[in-house]
Amino acid sequence: LHAQSNVQIYGIVDVGVEYVNKAQVSSTGTATGSLAKVTSGNAAASRFGFRGREDLGDGLSAVFVLENGFSANNGTLANNGRLFGRQSYVGLAGKFGELDVGRETTPIFDFGALYDPMIPARFSALTLDAAFASRADNAVRYAGKFGGLTLSTLYSFGFDSTIVNGGQIPGAFQVGKETSVNVNYQLGNVLAGALYDRQNGTSIATEQNTDERMALGISADFNPVKLYAAYQRRNTRTAPITATTNLFWVGVSYNPIPAVTLDATAYSYDPAGPSNRTGMYSVLGSYALSKRTDIYTVLSVMRNQAKAVMALDGTVNPGDGQTGLQFGIRHRF
Amino acid sequence: LHAQSNVQIYGIVDVGVEYVNKAQVSSTGTATGSLAKVTSGNAAASRFGFRGREDLGDGLSAVFVLENGFSANNGTLANNGRLFGRQSYVGLAGKFGELDVGRETTPIFDFGALYDPMIPARFSALTLDAAFASRADNAVRYAGKFGGLTLSTLYSFGFDSTIVNGGQIPGAFQVGKETSVNVNYQLGNVLAGALYDRQNGTSIATEQNTDERMALGISADFNPVKLYAAYQRRNTRTAPITATTNLFWVGVSYNPIPAVTLDATAYSYDPAGPSNRTGMYSVLGSYALSKRTDIYTVLSVMRNQAKAVMALDGTVNPGDGQTGLQFGIRHRF
Amino acid sequence: LHAQSNVQIYGIVDVGVEYVNKAQVSSTGTATGSLAKVTSGNAAASRFGFRGREDLGDGLSAVFVLENGFSANNGTLANNGRLFGRQSYVGLAGKFGELDVGRETTPIFDFGALYDPMIPARFSALTLDAAFASRADNAVRYAGKFGGLTLSTLYSFGFDSTIVNGGQIPGAFQVGKETSVNVNYQLGNVLAGALYDRQNGTSIATEQNTDERMALGISADFNPVKLYAAYQRRNTRTAPITATTNLFWVGVSYNPIPAVTLDATAYSYDPAGPSNRTGMYSVLGSYALSKRTDIYTVLSVMRNQAKAVMALDGTVNPGDGQTGLQFGIRHRF
Numbered sequence: 001l002h003a004q005s006n007v008q009i010y011g012i013v014d015v016g017v018e019y020v021n022k023a024q025v026s027s028t029g030t031a032t033g034s035l036a037k038v039t040s041g042n043a044a045a046s047r048f049g050f051r052g053r054e055d056l057g058d059g060l061s062a063v064f065v066l067e068n069g070f071s072a073n074n075g076t077l078a079n080n081g082r083l084f085g086r087q088s089y090v091g092l093a094g095k096f097g098e099l100d101v102g103r104e105t106t107p108i109f110d111f112g113a114l115y116d117p118m119i120p121a122r123f124s125a126l127t128l129d130a131a132f133a134s135r136a137d138n139a140v141r142y143a144g145k146f147g148g149l150t151l152s153t154l155y156s157f158g159f160d161s162t163i164v165n166g167g168q169i170p171g172a173f174q175v176g177k178e179t180s181v182n183v184n185y186q187l188g189n190v191l192a193g194a195l196y197d198r199q200n201g202t203s204i205a206t207e208q209n210t211d212e213r214m215a216l217g218i219s220a221d222f223n224p225v226k227l228y229a230a231y232q233r234r235n236t237r238t239a240p241i242t243a244t245t246n247l248f249w250v251g252v253s254y255n256p257i258p259a260v261t262l263d264a265t266a267y268s269y270d271p272a273g274p275s276n277r278t279g280m281y282s283v284l285g286s287y288a289l290s291k292r293t294d295i296y297t298v299l300s301v302m303r304n305q306a307k308a309v310m311a312l313d314g315t316v317n318p319g320d321g322q323t324g325l326q327f328g329i330r331h332r333f
Numbered sequence: 334l335h336a337q338s339n340v341q342i343y344g345i346v347d348v349g350v351e352y353v354n355k356a357q358v359s360s361t362g363t364a365t366g367s368l369a370k371v372t373s374g375n376a377a378a379s380r381f382g383f384r385g386r387e388d389l390g391d392g393l394s395a396v397f398v399l400e401n402g403f404s405a406n407n408g409t410l411a412n413n414g415r416l417f418g419r420q421s422y423v424g425l426a427g428k429f430g431e432l433d434v435g436r437e438t439t440p441i442f443d444f445g446a447l448y449d450p451m452i453p454a455r456f457s458a459l460t461l462d463a464a465f466a467s468r469a470d471n472a473v474r475y476a477g478k479f480g481g482l483t484l485s486t487l488y489s490f491g492f493d494s495t496i497v498n499g500g501q502i503p504g505a506f507q508v509g510k511e512t513s514v515n516v517n518y519q520l521g522n523v524l525a526g527a528l529y530d531r532q533n534g535t536s537i538a539t540e541q542n543t544d545e546r547m548a549l550g551i552s553a554d555f556n557p558v559k560l561y562a563a564y565q566r567r568n569t570r571t572a573p574i575t576a577t578t579n580l581f582w583v584g585v586s587y588n589p590i591p592a593v594t595l596d597a598t599a600y601s602y603d604p605a606g607p608s609n610r611t612g613m614y615s616v617l618g619s620y621a622l623s624k625r626t627d628i629y630t631v632l633s634v635m636r637n638q639a640k641a642v643m644a645l646d647g648t649v650n651p652g653d654g655q656t657g658l659q660f661g662i663r664h665r666f
Numbered sequence: 667l668h669a670q671s672n673v674q675i676y677g678i679v680d681v682g683v684e685y686v687n688k689a690q691v692s693s694t695g696t697a698t699g700s701l702a703k704v705t706s707g708n709a710a711a712s713r714f715g716f717r718g719r720e721d722l723g724d725g726l727s728a729v730f731v732l733e734n735g736f737s738a739n740n741g742t743l744a745n746n747g748r749l750f751g752r753q754s755y756v757g758l759a760g761k762f763g764e765l766d767v768g769r770e771t772t773p774i775f776d777f778g779a780l781y782d783p784m785i786p787a788r789f790s791a792l793t794l795d796a797a798f799a800s801r802a803d804n805a806v807r808y809a810g811k812f813g814g815l816t817l818s819t820l821y822s823f824g825f826d827s828t829i830v831n832g833g834q835i836p837g838a839f840q841v842g843k844e845t846s847v848n849v850n851y852q853l854g855n856v857l858a859g860a861l862y863d864r865q866n867g868t869s870i871a872t873e874q875n876t877d878e879r880m881a882l883g884i885s886a887d888f889n890p891v892k893l894y895a896a897y898q899r900r901n902t903r904t905a906p907i908t909a910t911t912n913l914f915w916v917g918v919s920y921n922p923i924p925a926v927t928l929d930a931t932a933y934s935y936d937p938a939g940p941s942n943r944t945g946m947y948s949v950l951g952s953y954a955l956s957k958r959t960d961i962y963t964v965l966s967v968m969r970n971q972a973k974a975v976m977a978l979d980g981t982v983n984p985g986d987g988q989t990g991l992q993f994g995i996r997h998r999f
Contacts, residue, residue, distance in 0.1 A: 006625070006666040007342050009673050009716065013730045013756040015767045017806070017823075023836035025870075033837015037823050038767060038804035048716060048732065050342065050381060052666045054625055062626040062664050064346045066381065066403075068749070070732075074803035074827035075750035075769045083401070083416075083749075084408035090346040090664045101348045101371060101662070103408045137407035138371035140350070157350075157370050161407035170356035170647060171366015204358070292672070292720055293728040314836060329767070331728050331756045333672040333718045339958070339999040340675050383675065383714060385999045387958055395959040395997050397679045399714065399736075416734070416749075417741035423679040423997045434681045434704060434995070436741045470740035471704035473683070490683075490703050494740035503689035503980060504699015537691070 009333075011048030014041050015072045016296070016328020022321065023314030030317050038073040039313075042326045043284065043296045044120045045133075046072035047086055053093070063098065064090040079135075080162050086135065097144025097151075104141045106134045107152045107182035108213060111195040114184060115217030115230040117253035117263040123282045123300035123312055123324055128247060128269045129232070131197070131213065136178050137161040138168060148186040150193075155179055163202045174200045174207040189221040195232070210237045224255040228265070245271040261286040261294075275306040275319075292333065298326040342666075344381030347374050348405045349629070349661020355654065356647030363650050371406045372646075375659045376617065376629045377453045378466075379405035380419055386426070396431065397423040412468070413495050419468065430477025430484075437474045439467045440485045440515030441546060444528040447517060448550030448563040450586035450596040456615045456633035456645055456657055461580060461602045462565070464530075464546065469511050470494040471501060481519040483526075488512055496535045507533045507540040522554040528565070543570045557588040561598070578604040594619040594627075608639040608652075625666065631659040675999075677714030680707050681738045682962070682994020688987065689980030696983050704739040705979075708992045709950065709962045710786045711799075712738035713752055719759070729764065730756040745801075746828050752801065763810025763817075770807045772800045773818045773848035774879060777861040780850060781883030781896040783919035783929040789948045789966035789978055789990055794913060794935045795898070797863075797879065802844050803827040804834060814852040821845055829868045840866045840873040855887040861898070876903045890921040894931070911937040927952040927960075941972040941985075958999065964992040 018039040025031045040046045049067035056062055067086035069078035079085020082103075089102030112132030118124030125132045136156035143152040158167030158176040167176015177200045184193030194216050201209035217230035228251035236243045251265035264283040270276065282300040289295065302312050302322045309316055312324040351372040358364045373379045382400035389395055400419035402411035412418020415436075422435030445465030451457030458465045469489035476485040491500030491509040500509015510533045517526030527549050534542035550563035561584035569576045584598035597616040603609065615633040622628065635645050635655040642649055645657040684705040691697045706712045715733035722728055733752035735744035745751020748769075755768030778798030784790030791798045802822035809818040824833030824842040833842015843866045850859030860882050867875035883896035894917035902909045917931035930949040936942065948966040955961065968978050968988040975982055978990040 007344070009342070009675070011673070011716070011732075013732065013754075013768075015756050017767070020836075025835060025837050031837070033835075035834060035836040036839075037834040038806070040768075050344070050666075052664075054623060054664070054666075056622045056626065060622070062622065062662075064664050064666065066344075066346065066405075066408075070749050070754070071827075072732075072750075072754050072756065072768050075732075075745070075748040075752075075754035076827065077747075077749045079408070081410075082408040083403050083410045084405075086408075088346075088403070088405050088408035090348050090405065090662055092662070101350070102346075102373075102405050140371070161404075161409065168368060168370040169358060169366075170353075170368040171358050171364070173369075289722045289726070289728065290720060293722065329728075329756055329758070331718075331720070331730050333716075333720075333730065340677070342675070383677070383999075385997075387956060387997070387999075389955045389959065393955070395955065395995075397997050397999065399677075399679065399738075399741075412741070414743075415741040416736050416743045417738075419741075421679075421736070421738050421741035423681050423738065423995055425995070434683070435679075435706075435738050473704070494737075494742065501701060501703040502691060502699075503686075503701040504691050504697065506702075 006054070007050050007052045009048065009050060012044050012046055012330060012332050013072050014044050014046050014328060014330040015039070016042045016326050018042065018313065018324065018326045020313045020322055020324040022316055023311070024316065027315070032317060032320065035314065039122075039326065039328075040070075040072040042122055042298055042328045043286065043294075043330045045078070045086070046070055049084075049087070058094075060092060060094040062090070063093050063100070082162075089141070091141075097142060100141045102139065103135055103137045104139045104154060106131070106136050106154055106178070106197065107180040107195055108132055108134050108197050110152045110182045111193065111215055111217060111230075114191065114193060115219060115228050116249060116265055117226065117228050117251040118265040118282050118284060121263075121282070121284050121298055123298050123326070124265065125247070125249060125267065127300075127312060128267055128278070128280060128310065129234070136180075139178070150184045150186075151182070153181045159199060160202065167202045169204060172204045172207055175204060176200060176202045176207075190218065192216075192218045206238075208239060210235070212237070226253040228252065243272045245269070259288040261288075269310060273307065276308050277305045278308045278310040279303040280310070293329070293331045295329050296327070298324070300324045339387070340383050340385045342381065342383060345377050345379055345663060345665050346405050347377050347379050347661060347663040348372070349375045349659050351375065351646065351657065351659045353646045353655055353657040355649055356644070357649065360648070365650060365653065368647065372455075372659065372661075373403075373405040375455055375631055375661045376619065376627075376663045378411070378419070379403055382417075382420070391427075393425060393427045395423070396426050396433070422474070424474075430475060433474045435472065436468055436470045437472045437487060439464070439469050439487055439511070439530065440513040440528055441465060441467050441530050443485045443515045444526060444548055444550060444563075447524065447526060448552060448561050449582060449598055450559065450561050450584040451598045451615050451617060454596070454615070454617050454631055456631050456659070457598065458580070458582060458600065460633075460645060461600055461611070461613060461643065462567070469513075472511070483517045483519075484515070486514045492532060493535065500535045502537060505537045505540055508537060509533060509535045509540075523551065524553075525549075525551045539571075541572060543568070545570070559586040561585065576605045578602070592621040594621075602643060606640070609641050610638045611641045611643040612636040613643070626662070626664045628662050629660070631657070633657045672720070673716050673718045675714065675716060678710050678712055678996060678998050679738050680710050680712050680994060680996040681705070682708045682992050684708065684979065684990065684992045686979045686988060686990040688982055689977070690982065693981070698983060698986065701980065705788075705992065705994075706736075706738040708788055708964055708994045709952065709960075709996045711744070711752070712736055715750075715753070724760075726758060726760040728756070729759050729766070748828075755807070757807075763808060766807045768805065769801055769803045770805045770820060772797070772802050772820055772844070772863065773846040773861055774798060774800050774863050776818045776848045777859060777881055777883060777896075780857065780859060781885060781894050782915060782931055783892065783894050783917040784931045784948050784950060787929075787948070787950050787964055789964050789992070790931065791913070791915060791933065793966075793978060794933055794944070794946060794976065795900070802846075805844070816850045816852075817848070819847040825865060826868065833868045835870060838870045838873055841870060842866060842868045842873075856884065857886075858882075858884045872904075874905060876901075878903070892919040894918065909938045911935070925954040927954075935976060939973070942974050943971045944974045944976040945969040946976070959995070959997045961995050962993070964990070966990045
C-alpha cells in the first residue's frame, strides 16, 4: 500500500530494574525501606510515534508528529493519560524555520537537552525540575536556525488542558498562558545559550501569579570529551511573595570508543529558605549492542540538607539522602 | 517485513487558532467574554487509523477499520476516551454490498456528509445536532450501491457502551437500541435522499422513550458550483410528551480553481416552544498547498432568539449571538 | 521511509453476535432474562501491536513487543485501560533462549494455550479462571527451548500496577510478587507439562497471603485429531485458612479439512465447599475464508450445582445453568 510512505513509525522501548533506598513505606509515618522495582524510561522515555514530512515545493514542507509516551513496565499511558502526550502537532517548515501548532515541547525542554548530558535519563535535571521534560498544550511554536544561531519560541493559550478549562477561559487572557524562548549560539566548539519561560496561574483567581525560569548554559566539545554547565533561576510569584529557587550543574560526556558513552552531572538545587539545599550526583554508562540497541547502568546519589525532601524515586524524610541504581536495555525502532 | 502490506496507516492532523466572543466566563453567573484558543479538528476531526482489505476470491473481501479520534491541540483521546472511537469494525464486502459489525458510523452520519457542504467542519450542522457525527457501538451495518441507489442501514444492540450496561440489558430488548436507514438516489446531476433513525432510551425505566430523526436532503451539481438543501424533523418522546425540533439548511460549495474550496451553509434550528429559534451562518475557505495539505479559515455567526442558547463554543446566555473565526492547517497522511 | 522495516504492525479484529440466557437483569433482585449483544474477542481477543527483531550478530537479537488489547464492539481500551495491556516488553534473544523485561504473559498463560484447545476463545478455561489470560506488570521473563524441552519462567516485582503502589512497596519485599514456571516436554506425538505459579497479596497487610496454582497437562497429536487433558489445583491462602479449587478438563481438536477447525472441551470446576461444582461444555467451529480470515460459531453450556454461580456472561442466580451461542468473524492482519 503506497500510502505507507506518508508516515513513519518510530519509538523507543526502555525498561530496566531499579534499586533505591530510604524511600517512605507509606504516606503516613516516617518508616523507610529499600525498593527494587522494574522501571520504564530510565535512559530515555519509552515512546512510539507517527511522523511525516511532505514536500510542498519551493523549499516548503508540511510536517506532523504524533508521539505517544507510555510506561513500558506496565503498558499504561504516560503524560496524564494523553494518547499523544509527548508531541501532537502539525506545521510548516522551510528556509524561515518551522512553525507548528498543537501540543509541543517547550524551550525549557530544548535548553535541558542541550546543556545537561544526563538528559533524557530520569536521574538527571528532570528529577530536580520536571519542566525540563515539559510540553505545552494549545501551543504555537517557532524554531529556526540561522548560521550559528538556533532559536525556539513558544506561546501557549493554555499549557495544560487536563486542568479545568485548559487555562483557556473567556475574558481572562492571562489564565494558563506560557511564553518561552531559548536562544543558542555556536562559536567553534563552544555552544552557549539562554532561556526565558513564564507560566501564568491556571485559574482566574491565580492568573496574575507567575512561574518564571531564566537560565544560562554552555557546552564545549573537546572530542571525545564534552563539558557542560548551566544555571537556572526560578521565580515562583504568588503575590505579594516571590520564592526563588537556584539550580546549577556541571556535566561531562565521554565517548572513549563509539560503543561506549559515559555521562555524568553534579547538581546543586537550592530553593528559598535555610537548610533547603540538595546536591545530586548522577552518572550513566551505556554500551551499544548496535546503533539501535544499548544496555546501560545509571547510578545517582541525592544529598538533602535538613529540611530538603528531594527524592530519586518515591518520597523521602526531610534530610534523608537516597541512592539509586538502574540496569536496563533501550531499543530504538 | 512483508506483513506491512496487510494494513494501511492513515490519518488527519487538523489544528488551528479560534476566536469566539460572548462565551460565559464560568458556569455561575452571566458574565461573558471573548476567547482565543487553539482547537483541533476545525475543518475535519484529527484522527489516525489502521485499515485493510483482503481479497478472498469470487469478488469477496474481508475488510476492517480501526480509527482513533484525538484532540491534536493537547494529544488527548476524543470520543469519550475510546481508543478507536471513530470506527472499529470488521466485515465482508462483495457485489452484495458490505456487511460490518462493531462500532460504526450511523446513517445519520452518512446523510450529513452528503447534504451539508460544511460537514465535517465543526461550525456546521454538527454544532446544531451532534448526531451528524454519531457512531453506534455494538452495531451491525449494511451498505450497498445498486446503480444510482445508495443505501446504508444500521442496527445497534446498544449504541453507547459508556453508559452502564451499554444499553445491553438481559430481558429488556428495547434498551439502548438504534435502528437507522439512509437511502439516496442519483439522477443526472441531482442526488436526493431520505433518513430515518430511532434510538431507544438507555435504561429499563426509559426504554420506551424514543429519539427519532426523519430527514430529506437534495444536492445538485452544476460544476464548479454545487447546491445543497436538507430538512430534518426530530421527535424526542418522553411519554406522554413528544418534543419536536426542526432543522433546515441550504448550502453551496464552489471550486473556482482546483486549489480553492469555498463552502457555505445557512441553518435554521427550531426546537419546540416560543422564542427558541436559532439561525446559524457558516462559511469555510480552503487553499490546498498540495493534495494532502491545506490551510483554511472558517467564519460562523450564531443568532439566538430570546430563549435560545445554541453556541459555537462554550456556553452563551439566552438570546446572545456569537461569532466564531478559525484559521488552521489540515494535513492528511 | 526505510525505518518502516524496523517495526511490524499486526493484529486481530474479532467481532460477533452473542446470545446468552438466564443472566440477571440487574445487581439487585434475582430476575433474569435472555440477552443478545455484540461482543469482541469471542474466538480470539481483538488486538493490534508493534513488534520488531534486530539482528545484533553472533546469534543475538534485540526484540520488542508492544501489544494493545481493545474491545472491537465499541472501540474502548481493554486490560483495565492500559494502552499496551497485552504485552509491553523489550529483551534479548539468542541460543540461550529469550530474556525480556516489562509487562508480559505469564507461564499460566503459556500452560493454558498449550493444553486447552478452546483457548483463546472466551468460552474456554478463561471463563473459569481468568489467570489463563494473565499478564504480569514489572516482570522479568525467561523462556527457552532445549531439544524437546520448553520452559518459561517469570518473576514480577509487582504484578498489577493498577493497584496502589503497583505492589512495589519500599521495605515490603513480598507485596505483589509473582513467581511462575511452566515446563513442557515433547516425546513423539505427546506433549506433557507442569505449571507452578504463586502470587503474594498486594498490600502490606496481605503480603503473606498467597494464591498458588499447580497444574499438569498433556496433549497427544493423532493428526487430524488432537487430544488434551489438564488438571489444576489452586490454593488461595488467607492465613490461617487455605481454600482449594480443583479444575479439570478434557478436550479435542479436529481438522477434517484445512479450512475447518472443530475444538471442544469439557470442564469440571470445583471450589471448596458443598454444592459448589460447575460443569462447562464448549465447542467451537471455524471455517477459514483465507489464511487470515475465518467465520466461527461457539456454543457453550454451563451447569451449576445449587450454590455455584459461574456464568458465561453477566451474572447468574445460584444454581442456574446458562447457555451461550456466538457467531462471528475474525480477521488477522
